[in-house]
Amino acid sequence: xxxxxxxxxxxxxxxxxxxxxxxxxxxxxxxxxxxCQTKRKEYQIILDVLKEKAYPxxxxxxxxxLQPKLKEKKKYVPLTMWKRWSxxxxxxxxxxxxxxxxxxxxxxxDKKEELSQTEVLLLRNLNPLQETRTLLEEESVENKNMMLxxxxxxxxxxxxxxFP
Amino acid sequence: xxxxKLVQLxxxxxxxxxxxxxxxxxxxxxxxxxxxxxxxxIADDLTQEAFIKAYFALPKFQLKSEFGTWLYRxxxxxxxxxxxxxxxxxxxxxxxxxxxxxxxxxxxxKEQEEQRRRILYRSLSELPEKYQSILTLRDIxxxxxEDISIILKISPGTVNSRLHRxxxxxxxxxxxxxxxxxxxxxx
Numbered sequence: 001x002x003x004x005x006x007x008x009x010x011x012x013x014x015x016x017x018x019x020x021x022x023x024x025x026x027x028x029x030x031x032x033x034x035x036c037q038t039k040r041k042e043y044q045i046i047l048d049v050l051k052e053k054a055y056p057x058x059x060x061x062x063x064x065x066l067q068p069k070l071k072e073k074k075k076y077v078p079l080t081m082w083k084r085w086s087x088x089x090x091x092x093x094x095x096x097x098x099x100x101x102x103x104x105x106x107x108x109x110d111k112k113e114e115l116s117q118t119e120v121l122l123l124r125n126l127n128p129l130q131e132t133r134t135l136l137e138e139e140s141v142e143n144k145n146m147m148l149x150x151x152x153x154x155x156x157x158x159x160x161x162x163f164p
Numbered sequence: 165x166x167x168x169k170l171v172q173l174x175x176x177x178x179x180x181x182x183x184x185x186x187x188x189x190x191x192x193x194x195x196x197x198x199x200x201x202x203x204x205x206i207a208d209d210l211t212q213e214a215f216i217k218a219y220f221a222l223p224k225f226q227l228k229s230e231f232g233t234w235l236y237r238x239x240x241x242x243x244x245x246x247x248x249x250x251x252x253x254x255x256x257x258x259x260x261x262x263x264x265x266x267x268x269x270x271x272x273x274k275e276q277e278e279q280r281r282r283i284l285y286r287s288l289s290e291l292p293e294k295y296q297s298i299l300t301l302r303d304i305x306x307x308x309x310e311d312i313s314i315i316l317k318i319s320p321g322t323v324n325s326r327l328h329r330x331x332x333x334x335x336x337x338x339x340x341x342x343x344x345x346x347x348x349x350x351x
Contacts, residue, residue: 011327012324012328014331015302015309017324039335042338043331043335046284046331046334046335046338047303049280049281050299050304051303051306052281055194055195055198055199056198056204057191057194058191058211059204059208062187062190062211063183063186063187063190065212066186066215066216067183069212070182070219073216
């Protein structure tokens with residue numbers, strides 16, 4: 001077994017996760033390799049120093065110092081949440097408005113203006129009173145009524161379009 | 165009271181329950197911060213800030229992992245942010261490893277031992293952040309592979325290989341000091 005591979009096994013051995021066959025290989029190699037024995041010793045020293053943990057304790061009254069900070073932060077949390085949502089709402093609202101404008105501009109068809117019968121006649125250089133005159137000159141009441149009905153129907157049509 | 169119950173109550177805004185969790189984990193969280201900064205004041209501030217972050221993140225905590233593991237992840241991310249902002253190498257220079265007067269008396273008694281430790285911590289702090297994190301979690305804090313994989317969001321296989329590379333790199337960095345008088349070899 002190469003020394004390079006042994007180093008990996010050494011690392012695993014410190015965590016106690018070696019397989020039985022790996023353990024056997026490692027021990028066999030270490031028995032015959034002075035270089036790897038030294039390496040193991042060095043690793044062990046490093047890990048021992050790291051594990052010593054000569055660390056101080058947290059400062060006194062930890063919770064008593066933390067509690068007012070939590071209360072202080074709590075005051076600002078709803079505000080910051082509102083701010084966060086409002087900041088997101090601005091671009092969303094703008095997009096919705098733009099989409100609505102686009103929908104109005106493109107989806108609703110143009111209403112074509114149509115010309116009234118009188119306007120059509122005037123544009124054709126014809127007398128618009130001609131029809132009225134015909135109506136007035138009509139002697140038969142039935143015909144007059146019929147003409148009035150058709151005329152009224154025509155007037156209800158609000159489409160203003162000129163067909164030359 | 166059971167930890168899950170304490171977490172549930174804390175999620176509902178019960179400060180007493182959260183205080184119990186703080187008391188249970190404050191030392192572990194503090195030691196994690198201290199192992200990165202080696203400064204008691206900064207570690208204390210980072211610990212307080214990590215608990216504040218955890219308190220406000222509790223509503224999102226789904227209890228899928230242990231509270232301690234989740235808290236460690238928050239703390240580690242907070243420490244990383246701090247180190248990134250402050251400039252890691254500058255922050256953890258050998259000079260910054262100075263300790264208070266009270267602790268200095270103990271250092272004088274064990275001066276040589278302390279010096280070796282400081283050399284080791286210095287070498288550790290000079291490693292790339294991902295190697296420093298994994299060595300701190302495993303070799304200083306003694307956290308399991310499984311929990312490390314949750315905290316760092318990496319697979320247990322990656323934990324193993326990264327840990328190996330980190331130890332190898334640390335040993336390599338310490339080598340110049342190993343042969344020196346008063347170096348690790350003399351321990």
